[in-house]
Amino acid sequence: MMAPSVLVDQTSQAVPTKSSDRTLLRVSHPNPSLQVTADHNLKSAEAPVYSPRAGEALVHIKATGICGSDIHFWKTGRIGSLVFEGDCIIGHEASGIVLQCGEGVTHLKPGDRVAVEPGVPCEHCFLCDDGRYNLCEDVQFAGVYPYEGTIQRYKNHPAKWLHKLPENVSFAEGALLEPLSVVMHGVKSAGLSLGRGVVVCGAGPIGLIALAAARASGANPIVITDLEPARLAFAKEFVPSCMTYQVDRTKDAQGNAEAIRALFGSHEYVAPETVLECTGVESSVCTAAYTARRGGTVMVIGVGKAIMNNLPFMHLSLAEIDLRFINRYRDTWPPAISCLSGGILDLRKLVSHVFPLEKAEEALHLCADTRNGSIKVLVVDEQDASL
Incomplete structure (x- = not known):
């Protein structure tokens, strides 16, 4: 299992400045990201880092799996009614470590290891009320335009949809919880x-x-x-x-x-x-x-x-x-974590290739060509978790 990163004092490294209605952080480490553009290309770009809003947590993304849908969006710009109309950071199979918590977040703290459930439903429609939140038409799904994904170093995400990882589940395994x-x-x-x-x-x-x-x-x-x-x-x-x-x-x-x-x-x-x-x-x-x-x-x-x-x-x-x-999933993350931590399933053999965050574009190119023999390709970041 990957050792969890060690946090350092963030107050001396994060200097807030205002950007529209959000607080933009000046960070000591860059925030590289991989984006799919509206004209079906890949673009590596520095992404801004914001402090978490109320109910959010800022996460250092440690591992992201490449999914077939990422390839579909890159190659065709759409899956059904989901259309890339502009540049967007991709990736949604992710795990990481909490850096900061926004106002009102009580079940998480800095240093917690978490898996990211990427779909954030509206929680107000009849489907959400019925517990079928995976069918919510207003879901904000990470890595689907216009909602930023996880192939970046730092990402804010609603804390409700972050799930703590036990110590015997690695960040790599945490990224496999989505599939x-x-x-x-x-x-x-x-x-x-x-x-x-x-x-x-x-x-x-x-x-x-x-x-x-x-x-x-x-x-x-x-x-x-x-x-x-x-x-x-x-x-x-x-x-x-x-x-x-x-x-x-x-x-x-x-x-x-x-x-x-x-x-x-x-x-x-x-x-x-x-x-x-x-x-x-x-x-x-x-x-x-x-x-x-x-x-x-x-x-x-x-x-x-x-x-x-x-x-x-x-x-x-x-x-x-x-x-x-089926459409994605609902109420699966706690039992999925239990499957891995309890030894019911061992999915570690599925990871065939690992790329550093700075080479995420190479990871997508490898994954897109079946002749390369990949099974599950991960993009990982070994940087210290501090800002």
Whole structure:
């Protein structure tokens, strides 16, 4: 585990000056950041540092994971209705150490190690009132324009959405809590059962975490699919009890589904009850639809195209296959932390590459090219936590 940073007296180093309605801090360390621009480029830039407002905490970001959505925003400028209309600091899978607390913050103090839950809902709409805050239409999500993300040294964040890390959970593991939360929401919504078969489509970071979570849930047997043999080999090493299937590009969705189902045996009742679709790729969603047994569930966790035209509607209908979706997560961070601290899941092997903050742009370029063999790429900052 990374040793927590040591705080020094900040009062001699932080000199406040006024900038609009916020207090701008002059800091002794620079605040490098990585931004996606409105014209689909990456830009490294010095970002301002502000003192925390009431209810906020200023966090020294120690680790941020690169997510597929960061790549999507860079390459296309949008995911569905989420559009980059200007320059914005990206990153949302993060952990760090609290430097300062704003007025009214009582559950955190400087020096606390925390994970960042990046979505900040309005807390006033009917969805928030109903506890479904992940569906809030006015959510302020870190790293999604215009809300600044975590690939920077210093970031303010509402303290309510910062979760303390126990000492046996490292900053690197803290950054993995966000993708773990995605998977936990999907697994809970899919309702995995002890001894029931599961297929995981896609052996990227989300698929691999879903594989580990399915194993921990007691699902059996488990098959994971992917196009890349190297990723399947990693999946087998990561969860040795799983079976793997390399998607055959020469077969259509039904053909690949037939081959996947054959791994479960010849009887219909042993066919996979649940498919966790973790790619968002249309052909994979179609394969998932044909793979699930009649009356089964396809849980789409991956992010895909805004419109899909070729879903097998009547097959889903006649087989009463429950096609479900998730949007991020809710109420997952404390149990996700418990999973890691209690040894239920060990995700450390997923970290394949680590880049210093000053080379964050290189991290994104590496992550964007599947030929580089990355699994989870982290951007870390080893600077002292003082301002």
